[in-house]
Structures are given as structure tokens and as C-alpha cells.
Amino acid sequence: MLAEIGYLALALSFAASLYAIVASVWGERTHHEDWVNSGRNAAMLTFALLTLAIGALWVALITEQYQLSYVWSVSDPQTPLFYRVTALWGAQRGSLLFWCWLMSGFAFGATLLNWRSDRRLMPYAVAYMMAVLAFFVGITLFIENPFARWWIDPASGQELQSVFAPAGALAPNPTRLAQTAQGLNPLLRHFGMIIHPPMLYLGFVGFVVPFAFAMSALASGDLTTNWIKATRRWALVAWLFLSLGLILGGRWAYDVLGWGGYWGWDPVENAAFLPWLVGTAFIHSVMIQEKRGMLKVWNMALVILTFSAVIFGTFATRSGVIQSVHSFARSSIGLPMLLFWAGMTGVSVWLLVWRWQRGELRDEHAFVSIFSRESLFVLNNVVFLALTAVIFWGSFGAPILSELVFNTSITLGVDYFMQVTVPLFALMYLLMGVAPLSAWSATSLVRLGGALLVPLGLTLVTVLLIALTSPFDAGAMLAYGLVFLAGYVALYETLRGAYARVRGRGEAWHVAIARLFGRNQRRYGGYMVHLGITVIGIGVIGSTAFQYETRRTLDIGETQAITADYSLRFDGFQRGLSADGRVVNVASLTVLRNDGQVAQIQPRIDEYPTMPMTIAGAHSTLEKDFYVLLTGYDEAQGYGVFKIYINPLVNLVWWGGLVLILGTLLAVYPKEIVPQDLRERSYRQQVAIDSKGRKPAGASA
Amino acid sequence: MRRASLWLVLGLLLCGASVVGAQSTAPTITLDDVHRVAERLYCPVCENIPLDDCGTATCMQWKGEIELLLREGKSDDEIVDLFVAQYGEHVVGIPHNPTLRALSFVPPLLLVLGLIGLGVLMFLRFGRGAPAASATAASTQDEADAFRARLEQDLG
Known part of the structure; x- marks a missing residue:
């Protein structure tokens, strides 16, 4: 029954999304208000229908309906309830349905919240959002259906997968199905996996809203900043989720993948990073259009590129075009996705070029000074795009081209990415430090230099202190300098604003800061995000440039010096069977610092029937992580083999992520600029004006 | 005779010492030495996983091979070159060919240069072609106030 309900809801949502496209476009083109409203209602209905479909699958997972082949492939009777819930996104079919549901949720929210304020853009925006949704629901329905069930053909004894029973087929024995169920991929049995994929998916699908509004602006001819104003918060929300997804993904890798790091430059990690980079360029660039009416073509190109990167990232993850630890889900959806990606990008670029050639995207102002904020923002965009280009090339371009042209497979690893990205990241931090101090329109070098004086002085003092207190590394010191400069500028600008209030209005410091943030959430939220990126940068430099790594074999009871101040004692080893069927091998170790005991840690190897998992034991402080992996053991001989990492400042990566999130939330937090009653009056008047050129409601459809 | 015997004993002692010395300089290979080479190689089975972090049987065997080659006195570069010659370019993070x-x-470098060129072009093009800039830009708050006032006026 659950399969029928889910399938029907999925099929209806596909039909509703197609109907929404036709009704919206037709209504807009023929000025039929009823058709437009009908398209909107159909678009909103898709969310309800997909909620029903996803609900059916969740119930099937929780109630152990193993006849559904998806449930059978991602759970078994030993799977705890917690992982049954997260198994929804544990493999291709479920995660595609989940993706569709999230996208329909965004479309629902954007339609509901923007309908009145952005009435002119809405019909085409709905059509675009539904076109993307229809594609994803379509491939879920026709290629990767999560409601397919196991059947047995009595004649041949063959097992078949189909939603509905093939002629004469019988349902398999439920007990047998439960006994053979595969269970969840061990890599996904981690707390981080509850949040990481949904956050990443939310980030990915969230960019459909700015993309749809931009395309609507191109299609409708409303090429003012309306589409940017309508979608600024949506873009920031998508960016926030994408950032969260990347940070949580890094944390999951650090905890579960067992290699002592959080970013391996894996192609699928990179595929998620690409939309973040282009999206960041877009978020900065739209400010120039809002403030100065410039870069209209550029912003359109960036939003197209961002969404294109989202679809490409999805294609790369799910098609298996590049193999990696993430490509858990390979199927026949590769070609349709590639065609959709090419088609969507092609149509969008064609629309943009068409409007551009008609001269409708002309800028309102010119660049005056190379040191003006808009010029530096353009340079910032160039850096983000350059990062996108080199990462894309290393992850996909070069390996694919090498295979096609030279018939040789190559791997571009960490060495490549460190060589090509580090100079660009350095430039990014430099611009983060300089651009906020430059003024819009005209800025002289002298003025900019004067504004930089205090943050630069603080930076030099800080770097000098670091150089005196830690091992000297010229590259790392330069990197610290650039990162600290960006942070000090953000802090200095905030404190300068607060000081002006303290001095001018006699406010207390905390009141001044709170009111400053309240008055211009976007600017100070942005500074907070910069501060978060600075803290992340400090963590990345510390944990990369000063990481210490060693391998040791220890007998039980033996203590070995690891560094001048750290020692490690191997206390014992235990082996047991856990409730979910895995064999757990745990080593007990004592971490000593200057001969004093500081922590007891338990690295372990979990043996699942399909694969082993190496889970680290770590003594974690803000200063550093003492991170140990158990890589081998011999119970009979009484020794264990360990990989030991000392990761300085690694926790700043997570704390910086938190600051970044808080800053984005501050920038996104809704603030009423035009009161509700005024907006209502505006909407009524707009509808009245629009209806002059439209057929009255109820005249058709 | 006594003097000759002393020289003989000294000579034997030196020979013995040289043998002991030779034995003590025979390479002692630690796990860290193997790791130093292994982190420059990639798993041949699981793509994009560094050899050092991979636990497959093939990678374990390769690490054993690295240890043997280190014992034979091969340098890190020689070992990496041997693996590339034997298994192909995909076992290293940057191709040797x-x-x-x-x-x-080269292509990413050209891409970056192209993007820089695009940035310069944008600056030059939009610096010349567009209307002159106003001296100051309105703040967000001013813009909002102006919008609100205009809306009030329009709505009567």
C-alpha cells in the first residue's frame, strides 16, 4: 500500500509540475490571470504531493517494509531507528526523492513569500522552478524509483524489481527478505550524516530560486534590480546551507574517514565546493548592481554559472563519471542529467545573449577608479572564478581529457591543488582585507592606504608574535599575515562604527554594537562572515603547515615519546560484537604531556560485513588535536600499530564555521523596510494596473 | 715483533670496527619512512585515495614493496618512478609524463590569465562606455527611504 501511495503521489507531482509550467507561461503570455494563479497553485501542490511521497518512504523504512527494494538495500533488522530515518538519503533513489522534496519546499516558500511583492516576475519564475523540479521528479519516477518492489517470477524463479506486480509474479517471503537485507553503508552510520547531506542538498536546491528569478527577469524583460532584491535572501540562505554542508562534510571526514584531515580534494568534495565559489562571487557581485546599477550581464552570467555548477555537481556525484568515496550511487541517470545540464545552461545563456544584444542590459555607471570598491569586487569575482576554473580542471577537465585524448588515466591529487589554489586563496584573503575599506565610485590609493594603516599594523604585530613563538615557516607567516589582515579589517570596521555611536550618541559599547548590527545587518553580517572565514583560514594554515604525523608500533603497557612534550601509552585492547552486528576492536591509550596524564582515548576499527571503518580517538583542545588511528593489531603478540597526528588549531576550522553561520544568519534575518500596509496597497495597485491588460479572473481556465 | 703484534691487533680492531660500522649504517626502515613514500602515491584500485590512507589488500602489498625497496637502498624518487613505470601515471598526484x-x-594557467584579461576588459570597457558615475552612492538605508517615499507618492 505504501508503495502505491508513494508512487501515485510522485506521479501526480510530476504531472502537477508540468501543468504549472504550461499554465504559468500560457497565463503570462496571454494575460490570463486565472491561468497564472492556477500555475501557482499547481506549483504549491507539488510540495504537498512530494511530502506525501517522502512520508510513504519514511514509513516504509521505519516499519521495515523490505519488499521495497530501496528499504531492503539501505537497512536491515539490526539497523537502529535513528539510521532508518537517515537511510532516506543513504542511496541514490531515496536521496533523489529527498532532493525533489527539498526543491519543491524551496519553490513553495518562494512562491508563497514572493508572490505579492514580485508579482511580475512570478509566472516565469514558477515555470523555471517547476521545469527543474519536473526533470528531477521525472528521473526519480521513471529511472530511479524508490517505490520499486521485489517480485519473483514463478516460472523462471527470477527476482524482478517493479512498482506493480508483473503478470503472474509473486511477492517474496518477508522473512527471507529481512534475512538478506543489506543494511546501511557503514560510511553513513555517523551522526554527521544526519545533517551533512540535507544541508548540502538544501544549499544545492536553494540556488534554484535566484536562478529562476534571474531567468524570469530575462524572459519577462523586467531587467531592473527587482530579481536581485527578490532573491538576495534566498541566495544567502542557499549559500548558508551550502557552507554548512561543506563544513559538516569536513567534520564527518575528519571523524569517520580515518586519514587525519578534513579536506582531501576529492572530486565530489570539489563538485560541492564549485557552486559555493561561484555563489560567493555572485553574492558579492549583486551588491554592485544594487548600489551602482553595474555588472548586469555579469550577474546574470554568474547566477547561470552557479546553477550550472549545482547541476554539474549533482551529475558528477550521481553519474559516477569520476569515481571517489562519494560516488555511492551510480546508475543510468548520467546521460539524462548531462543533457539536462547542457540544455538548461544553453537556454539560459541564449536568453542572456538575446537580451544583451538588444542592449537591454546596459550599465548605469562606469568604473572610475581601480581602487574603488566595485573594481575590487570585480577582482574578487575574477579570483573566485579562477579558483572555480582550476579546481574544475583538476577534478574533471584534465582527468577526462587525458582519458579521452591520450587513453591514460591520471589522478590530480593534493599536490596539484595546493600548487594552483594557494596563490589564489592568498589573493582572496588580500582582497577580503582591502575591499571593505575602499569606497564606492572613487577611491585614491592614498586614502585606501590610510584606512589600512591600523589593521596592517595589528597584522604585523600578530605575525611577529607568531613567528617568535612557533617554528618559523616563511610561507605560513605570509599566509597568516593575509588572513589576519582580513580579520582585523572586519573587526576594525565594526569597532569604528560602534565607536562613532559611543562618541556621538553616548551609547554603551554593547548597545552601540547591537544597534549598529541592527541598522545595517547586511554589512555587519558580512563582516562577521569575513571574520568566520578568517578563523577558518587560521585553522587551515595551522593544521596544514604545522601538522605532525608519525606511525608507531606499541606493545601493551609500553609508553613512547611522540614529540618533545607528548607521549603515548598503550593500555590495552578489546574486541567485541556490537548490537548492530559489527565487530568492534578498541585500543585504549593514555595521552601524556610532559609526563602528566592529559587524556584517555580509544581509537577503534569497526568491522562491518562489507568493509572496515577506522574511527579516530582524539584529545581535542582549541590549541591542537592529538588524533590517533588504530591501523593494525595482534592480540596474540600484544601489540598495536597506530597513526598519530598532531593537528594544531584544527578546531578553529569548526569554530570559524560557526561564526560564518551566525554572520550569514544576521545578514539574512528579515527586516521590514516597507511596512506591511504599504506593501498591501502597492500589491493591490499593481494587480489593478496589470489587470487592465489581462482578461478578468474567471473569464477562462 | 711486539711492535708488529700491536699493529696487527690494531689492524684487526679497525677491521672489526669497520664491519660493525658497516652493519650499523645498513638502513633501518621505519613506518614513517614507508609513509613518506606512500603519501606520494595513490591507490590503484580506489581512485583518488592516497596509498597511505587506503586499507585495501593491494595497498598493503604496495606498502610492503616500498619497504623492501627502501631496504635495498632506493631513494624516494626512484621508488615513485618505479611505481609510475610499472602501474601508470594514475598512481601519482601529478603526472610525471x-x-x-x-x-x-597549462590550461588552468591559461584560464586564470583569460579571467584576468576579462577583468581588465570589463574595467576598460565599462570605464569608457557607460555614463559617468555619480560622485557618491546612496546607502542602503537612503535607497530604502527614497523607495518608500516614491511608493507613498505613487500610491497617493
Whole structure:
């Protein structure tokens, strides 16, 4: 029954999304208000229908309906309830349905919240959002259906997968199905996996809203900043989720993948990073259009590129075009996705070029000074795009081209990415430090230099202190300098604003800061995000440039010096069977610092029937992580083999992520600029004006 | 005779010492030495996983091979070259073959240069072609106030 309900809801949502496209476009083109409203209602209905479909699958997972082949492939009777819930996104079919549901949720929210304020853009925006949704629901329905069930053909004894029973087929024995169920991929049995994929998916699908509004602006001819104003918060929300997804993904890798790091430059990690980079360029660039009416073509190109990167990232993850630890889900959806990606990008670029050639995207102002904020923002965009280009090339371009042209497979690893990205990241931090101090329109070098004086002085003092207190590394010191400069500028600008209030209005410091943030959430939220990126940068430099790594074999009871101040004692080893069927091998170790005991840690190897998992034991402080992996053991001989990492400042990566999130939330937090009653009056008047050129409601459809 | 005997004993002692010395300089290979080489190689089975972090049987065997080669006195570079010659370019993070190396680095460099050119072009083009800039830009708050006032006026 659950399969029928889910399938029907999925099929209806596909039909509703197609109907929404036709009704919206037709209504807009023929000025039929009823058709437009009908398209909107159909678009909103898709969310309800997909909620029903996803609900059916969740119930099937929780109630152990193993006849559904998806449930059978991602759970078994030993799977705890917690992982049954997260198994929804544990493999291709479920995660595609989940993706569709999230996208329909965004479309629902954007339609509901923007309908009145952005009435002119809405019909085409709905059509675009539904076109993307229809594609994803379509491939879920026709290629990767999560409601397919196991059947047995009595004649041949063959097992078949189909939603509905093939002629004469019988349902398999439920007990047998439960006994053979595969269970969840061990890599996904981690707390981080509850949040990481949904956050990443939310980030990915969230960019459909700015993309749809931009395309609507191109299609409708409303090429003012309306589409940017309508979608600024949506873009920031998508960016926030994408950032969260990347940070949580890094944390999951650090905890579960067992290699002592959080970013391996894996192609699928990179595929998620690409939309973040282009999206960041877009978020900065739209400010120039809002403030100065410039870069209209550029912003359109960036939003197209961002969404294109989202679809490409999805294609790369799910098609298996590049193999990696993430490509858990390979199927026949590769070609349709590639065609959709090419088609969507092609149509969008064609629309943009068409409007551009008609001269409708002309800028309102010119660049005056190379040191003006808009010029530096353009340079910032160039850096983000350059990062996108080199990462894309290393992850996909070069390996694919090498295979096609030279018939040789190559791997571009960490060495490549460190060589090509580090100079660009350095430039990014430099611009983060300089651009906020430059003024819009005209800025002289002298003025900019004067504004930089205090943050630069603080930076030099800080770097000098670091150089005196830690091992000297010229590259790392330069990197610290650039990162600290960006942070000090953000802090200095905030404190300068607060000081002006303290001095001018006699406010207390905390009141001044709170009111400053309240008055211009976007600017100070942005500074907070910069501060978060600075803290992340400090963590990345510390944990990369000063990481210490060693391998040791220890007998039980033996203590070995690891560094001048750290020692490690191997206390014992235990082996047991856990409730979910895995064999757990745990080593007990004592971490000593200057001969004093500081922590007891338990690295372990979990043996699942399909694969082993190496889970680290770590003594974690803000200063550093003492991170140990158990890589081998011999119970009979009484020794264990360990990989030991000392990761300085690694926790700043997570704390910086938190600051970044808080800053984005501050920038996104809704603030009423035009009161509700005024907006209502505006909407009524707009509808009245629009209806002059439209057929009255109820005249058709 | 006594003097000759002393020289003989000294000579034997030196020989013995040299043998002990030779034995003590025979390479002692630690796990860290193996790791130093293994982190420069990639798993041949699981793509994009560094050899050092991979637990497959093949990778374990390769690490054993690295240890043997280190014992034989091969340098890190020689071992990496041997693996590339034997298993192909995909076992290293940057190809050794000059053509493939160029394929890896030249296009991104050109892309970056192209983007910089695009930035310069934008500055020059929009600096010349567009109308002159106003001296100051309105703040967000001013813009909002102006919008609100205009809306009030329009709505009567």
C-alpha cells in the first residue's frame, strides 16, 4: 500500500509540475490571470504531493517494509531507528526523492513569500522552478524509483524489481527478505550524516530560486534590480546551507574517514565546493548592481554559472563519471542529467545573449577608479572564478581529457591543488582585507592606504608574535599575515562604527554594537562572515603547515615519546560484537604531556560485513588535536600499530564555521523596510494596473 | 715483533670496527619512512585515495614493496618512478609524463590569465562606455527611504 501511495503521489507531482509550467507561461503570455494563479497553485501542490511521497518512504523504512527494494538495500533488522530515518538519503533513489522534496519546499516558500511583492516576475519564475523540479521528479519516477518492489517470477524463479506486480509474479517471503537485507553503508552510520547531506542538498536546491528569478527577469524583460532584491535572501540562505554542508562534510571526514584531515580534494568534495565559489562571487557581485546599477550581464552570467555548477555537481556525484568515496550511487541517470545540464545552461545563456544584444542590459555607471570598491569586487569575482576554473580542471577537465585524448588515466591529487589554489586563496584573503575599506565610485590609493594603516599594523604585530613563538615557516607567516589582515579589517570596521555611536550618541559599547548590527545587518553580517572565514583560514594554515604525523608500533603497557612534550601509552585492547552486528576492536591509550596524564582515548576499527571503518580517538583542545588511528593489531603478540597526528588549531576550522553561520544568519534575518500596509496597497495597485491588460479572473481556465 | 703484534691487533680492531660500522649504517626502515613514500602515491584500485590512507589488500602489498625497496637502498624518487613505470601515471598526484603534466597545468594557467584579461576588459570597457558615475552612492538605508517615499507618492 505504501508503495502505491508513494508512487501515485510522485506521479501526480510530476504531472502537477508540468501543468504549472504550461499554465504559468500560457497565463503570462496571454494575460490570463486565472491561468497564472492556477500555475501557482499547481506549483504549491507539488510540495504537498512530494511530502506525501517522502512520508510513504519514511514509513516504509521505519516499519521495515523490505519488499521495497530501496528499504531492503539501505537497512536491515539490526539497523537502529535513528539510521532508518537517515537511510532516506543513504542511496541514490531515496536521496533523489529527498532532493525533489527539498526543491519543491524551496519553490513553495518562494512562491508563497514572493508572490505579492514580485508579482511580475512570478509566472516565469514558477515555470523555471517547476521545469527543474519536473526533470528531477521525472528521473526519480521513471529511472530511479524508490517505490520499486521485489517480485519473483514463478516460472523462471527470477527476482524482478517493479512498482506493480508483473503478470503472474509473486511477492517474496518477508522473512527471507529481512534475512538478506543489506543494511546501511557503514560510511553513513555517523551522526554527521544526519545533517551533512540535507544541508548540502538544501544549499544545492536553494540556488534554484535566484536562478529562476534571474531567468524570469530575462524572459519577462523586467531587467531592473527587482530579481536581485527578490532573491538576495534566498541566495544567502542557499549559500548558508551550502557552507554548512561543506563544513559538516569536513567534520564527518575528519571523524569517520580515518586519514587525519578534513579536506582531501576529492572530486565530489570539489563538485560541492564549485557552486559555493561561484555563489560567493555572485553574492558579492549583486551588491554592485544594487548600489551602482553595474555588472548586469555579469550577474546574470554568474547566477547561470552557479546553477550550472549545482547541476554539474549533482551529475558528477550521481553519474559516477569520476569515481571517489562519494560516488555511492551510480546508475543510468548520467546521460539524462548531462543533457539536462547542457540544455538548461544553453537556454539560459541564449536568453542572456538575446537580451544583451538588444542592449537591454546596459550599465548605469562606469568604473572610475581601480581602487574603488566595485573594481575590487570585480577582482574578487575574477579570483573566485579562477579558483572555480582550476579546481574544475583538476577534478574533471584534465582527468577526462587525458582519458579521452591520450587513453591514460591520471589522478590530480593534493599536490596539484595546493600548487594552483594557494596563490589564489592568498589573493582572496588580500582582497577580503582591502575591499571593505575602499569606497564606492572613487577611491585614491592614498586614502585606501590610510584606512589600512591600523589593521596592517595589528597584522604585523600578530605575525611577529607568531613567528617568535612557533617554528618559523616563511610561507605560513605570509599566509597568516593575509588572513589576519582580513580579520582585523572586519573587526576594525565594526569597532569604528560602534565607536562613532559611543562618541556621538553616548551609547554603551554593547548597545552601540547591537544597534549598529541592527541598522545595517547586511554589512555587519558580512563582516562577521569575513571574520568566520578568517578563523577558518587560521585553522587551515595551522593544521596544514604545522601538522605532525608519525606511525608507531606499541606493545601493551609500553609508553613512547611522540614529540618533545607528548607521549603515548598503550593500555590495552578489546574486541567485541556490537548490537548492530559489527565487530568492534578498541585500543585504549593514555595521552601524556610532559609526563602528566592529559587524556584517555580509544581509537577503534569497526568491522562491518562489507568493509572496515577506522574511527579516530582524539584529545581535542582549541590549541591542537592529538588524533590517533588504530591501523593494525595482534592480540596474540600484544601489540598495536597506530597513526598519530598532531593537528594544531584544527578546531578553529569548526569554530570559524560557526561564526560564518551566525554572520550569514544576521545578514539574512528579515527586516521590514516597507511596512506591511504599504506593501498591501502597492500589491493591490499593481494587480489593478496589470489587470487592465489581462482578461478578468474567471473569464477562462 | 711486539711492535708488529700491536699493529696487527690494531689492524684487526679497525677491521672489526669497520664491519660493525658497516652493519650499523645498513638502513633501518621505519613506518614513517614507508609513509613518506606512500603519501606520494595513490591507490590503484580506489581512485583518488592516497596509498597511505587506503586499507585495501593491494595497498598493503604496495606498502610492503616500498619497504623492501627502501631496504635495498632506493631513494624516494626512484621508488615513485618505479611505481609510475610499472602501474601508470594514475598512481601519482601529478603526472610525471611531460605532456600530461602540461595538460594538467597549462590550461588552468591559461584560464586564470583569460579571467584576468576579462577583468581588465570589463574595467576598460565599462570605464569608457557607460555614463559617468555619480560622485557618491546612496546607502542602503537612503535607497530604502527614497523607495518608500516614491511608493507613498505613487500610491497617493
